[in-house]
Structures are given as structure tokens and as C-alpha cells.
Amino acid sequence: MSKTDEALTLSPEKVASDLRKRISGDVLSEVWQRAIYASDASAYFIMPLCVVLPKSKDDVVEIVKYASENGIPLTARGGGSSLLGQSVGEGILIDFSKYMNKILEINPDENYVVVEPGIYKSVLDKTLEKYGKMFPPDPSSSDFCTIGGMISTNAAGAHTVKYGTTIDYIISLEVVLSSGEIIRCRRLKPNSEEWDELISKNAHEARIYEGLRKLLEEHGELIRNGFPKLSKNSSGYRLDKVFEDGFIDLGKLFAASEGTLGIIVSAKLKIVDKPKHTILILLNFD
Ligand SMILES: Cc1cc2nc3c(=O)[nH]c(=O)nc-3n(C[C@H](O)[C@H](O)[C@H](O)COP(=O)(O)OP(=O)(O)OC[C@H]3O[C@@H](n4cnc5c(N)ncnc54)[C@H](O)[C@@H]3O)c2cc1C
Numbered sequence: 001m002s003k004t005d006e007a008l009t010l011s012p013e014k015v016a017s018d019l020r021k022r023i024s025g026d027v028l029s030e031v032w033q034r035a036i037y038a039s040d041a042s043a044y045f046i047m048p049l050c051v052v053l054p055k056s057k058d059d060v061v062e063i064v065k066y067a068s069e070n071g072i073p074l075t076a077r078g079g080g081s082s083l084l085g086q087s088v089g090e091g092i093l094i095d096f097s098k099y100m101n102k103i104l105e106i107n108p109d110e111n112y113v114v115v116e117p118g119i120y121k122s123v124l125d126k127t128l129e130k131y132g133k134m135f136p137p138d139p140s141s142s143d144f145c146t147i148g149g150m151i152s153t154n155a156a157g158a159h160t161v162k163y164g165t166t167i168d169y170i171i172s173l174e175v176v177l178s179s180g181e182i183i184r185c186r187r188l189k190p191n192s193e194e195w196d197e198l199i200s201k202n203a204h205e206a207r208i209y210e211g212l213r214k215l216l217e218e219h220g221e222l223i224r225n226g227f228p229k230l231s232k233n234s235s236g237y238r239l240d241k242v243f244e245d246g247f248i249d250l251g252k253l254f255a256a257s258e259g260t261l262g263i264i265v266s267a268k269l270k271i272v273d274k275p276k277h278t279i280l281i282l283l284n285f286d
Contacts, residue, residue: 003071008049008090010070015092016050019066023059025099027052037077037093044085048075048093055099057174057182057265064263065180067092076259078118078146082153086258094263096148104266108133112171114268117148134274136163148264154234154256165232167241167255169270175254175262179204182265185250209248216243237261 016029028034028051038047049072054060067074073091080087087093096118103124105114108131115124121135121142128134138157139145145155151173156165172186183205188195190213199206216223220243227233227240234256241252254261 004073004091007071008073010049010072012050015070015072019050019052019063019092022062022066023052023054024056025052025054025059037080037095038088040077040080040085040087041083042085042088044088046085046088046090048089049091051093051095053095053098057100057176060094060100060176060263060265061180061182063092063094064176064178068178068180074263076117076148076152076263078149079120079141079144081141081145082149086153087149097146100265101146103127106131106133106271108271111271112268113271114266115147116266117151117264118146121145121147121150128271129274132274133271135169135269135271137166137169138163147267147269151255151264151267152257152259154232154238156232160231163272165234165255167238167252170249170251170255171268171270173251173254173264173268174266175264177204177262181205183208183250183262185254187247187249187251189247209250212242212248212250212253215239216248 012029012034016027019027034047034051037051038045052063054063064074073089075087075089075091075093077087077093077095078097100116101118102116103113103119104116113128124135124147125142136159137150137155138159139150139155140157150166151170154165154167172184174182175185176182181204188209199210223239223243237253237257238255242249254264
């Protein structure tokens with residue numbers, strides 16, 4: 001029996017009681033509570049071992065460490081509106097929408113916003129409107145999907161052709177790795193001063209950047225030429241966007257990654273001026 005198979009035989013009460021000692025957020029382990037989270041917008045029904053509603057990134061670190069120590073699978077969840085079963089799972093489910101849903105900073109002069117992952121897209125829209133700004137990716141699920149989910153699925157909507165998709169608006173991300181370490185995923189130029197300083201620390205973060213640089217050296221041409229030029233591409237890790245203009249943009253690796261690489265705990269995103277007027281034109285073709 002693998003460590004994970006064994007972990008999944010643990011009782012929900014035991015896991016919940018362990019987690020309650022380590023985090024300040026809510027831990028849900030009753031059958032009816034877990035049943036609510038056993039489905040999303042897909043056709044799947046998978047009961048989680050327990051559900052946690054973290055209140056801070058420290059909570060997320062503790063949850064990730066506990067899951068790693070015990071071999072329990074983790075699934076992050078925002079609005080649960082994805083259509084393919086990505087936000088259900090049999091291990092611990094982390095729901096960001098209840099507490100970790102705040103706007104941490106809005107800078108209309110420099111056109112960026114910093115948010116927690118559980119903020120609903122429509123809530124962000126309403127706030128940005130007061131500043132005459134907008135976050136352009138506009139999936140039709142905007143009323144009930146979160147920024148964490150949008151990043152992880154590289155969501156987009158009717159205006160993709162003009163504005164691009166969520167990946168185009170990621171400036172940097174704070175992410176919790178499976179080790180429990182928090183890293184800042186940003187755009188760095190190999191061999192720049194900032195790069196050399198990071199690499200000299202020999203931290204986990206540095207090894208990730210170094211690994212990507214090696215990948216670029218060995219397979220740069222294939223990556224540059226092998227990706228289709230589409231207005232929306234959410235299929236797998238977007239290495240084409242990670243390696244652009246001589247930079248390594250680690251934040252973009254998390255777009256469309258479906259929570260497989262780490263847990264996003266905050267995101268710095270580009271915003272743009274909201275058009276003063278919009279118009280719908282209907283063209284008829286004979
Ligand atoms: C009616 C309807 C219309 C839709 N229309 C569109 C559309 O126009 N365009 C479009 O692109 N999609 C659309 N979708 C799909 C879906 O709404 C989007 O993909 C949305 O962005 C998912 O966001 P969510 O918050 O619901 O994420 P969830 O479904 O909760 O999660 C989606 C993925 O993100 C991961 N995730 C969530 N939070 C984090 C985090 N903090 N860290 C790491 N990983 C995380 C999850 O593990 C999962 O893999 C639609 C869905 C429905 C039901």
C-alpha cells in the first residue's frame with residue numbers, strides 16, 4: 001500500500017483534529033460538509049477527507065506541511081466552477097473563497113492590483129470600476145469564479161482576442177511549495193544582479209530558476225517554435241510565455257497549471273483603463 005493510499009484511510013475526524021491544532025482557519029469534517037465539496041461544475045462526485053478554509057498564508061503553509069508529512073493529496077479550490085473535476089479531490093480540499101478573498105493593494109497610477117486568491121472576479125471588477133480600471137480577462141463565470149481559479153485555468157472570455165488571457169496579466173505570484181516554503185514567482189533576467197543574488201542563496205527558489213534556465217538552454221528552440229500561436233491556450237504548462245524576451249517569468253508557469261505546482265496565496269496583476277464607451281455592432285452576411 002502506498003503512503004497516499006494509507007493516508008486516505010485516515011479518519012476525517014483525526015485529520016481535522018490534527019489540522020485544528022495547527023491553523024486558525026476553519027476545518028470541516030462532517031459528512032454533510034464534505035458532501036457539499038464533493039462536486040463542482042463537472043459531473044464528478046468525490047468526497048474529500050476534509051475541507052479547510054484558511055485565514056492566512058501561514059495557515060496554508062501549515063496545511064501543506066501537514067499534507068506532505070502524511071502523504072495526503074491536496075486540492076486548491078476557488079469558486080468550484082471548473083468543468084473537468086479539477087476542484088474536487090479525495091484528500092484535503094483548501095477553499096480560499098471564504099477568508100482569503102481580499103484586495104491587498106490597488107495602485108491605479110502604476111496599473112496593478114495585489115489580491116488574495118479567493119476573491120471573486122466580479123467583486124474585483126466592482127472595486128476597480130471606482131478607479132476607472134479593469135482586469136480584462138472576462139470568463140462568463142465571472143460572478144462565481146475566483147482569481148486563484150482563473151490563474152490556474154488561464155481563464156478568458158469574449159474579449160480574449162483584444163485583451164488576451166489571464167496569463168498576460170500576471171506580474172508576480174506568492175506560492176506555497178510542497179515543502180511549505182513560500183516563494184515569489186516573478187520575471188528575472190538570467191545573470192542580472194537580482195538573478196545572481198538569488199542564485200547565490202542556494203534556496204529552493206533559486207534551484208527552480210536555475211532548472212528553468214537549463215531547460216531553456218537545452219530546449220529553447222523547441223519551446224519557441226513548438227507552441228501553437230493561439231489567442232487562448234490553457235493546455236499544460238505555458239513554457240512559451242515563461243521564456244520571453246530573454247527573461248524567465250516563473251509566475252507564468254502557474255497559469256493553466258491547475259494547482260499542480262504549488263498553492264497561490266497572493267497575486268500581483270496588471271490592470272488597464274476601462275474604456276469610457278463600449279458598443280456592440282451586429283454584422284449581417286448574406
Ligand atoms: C457557466 C460556466 C461558464 C464558464 N465560462 C468560462 C469562460 O467563459 N472562460 C473560461 O476560461 N472558463 C469558463 N468556465 C470555467 C471556469 O469557470 C473557469 O475556469 C474559472 O476560472 C475557474 O475559477 P474557480 O474559482 O471556479 O476555480 P476552481 O474551479 O475552484 O478551480 C480551478 C482550478 O484552479 C485551481 N486553483 C484554485 N485556486 C487555486 C490556488 N489558490 N492555488 C493553486 N491552484 C488553485 C484548482 O485546484 C483547479 O485546478 C465556465 C464555467 C461555468 C460553470
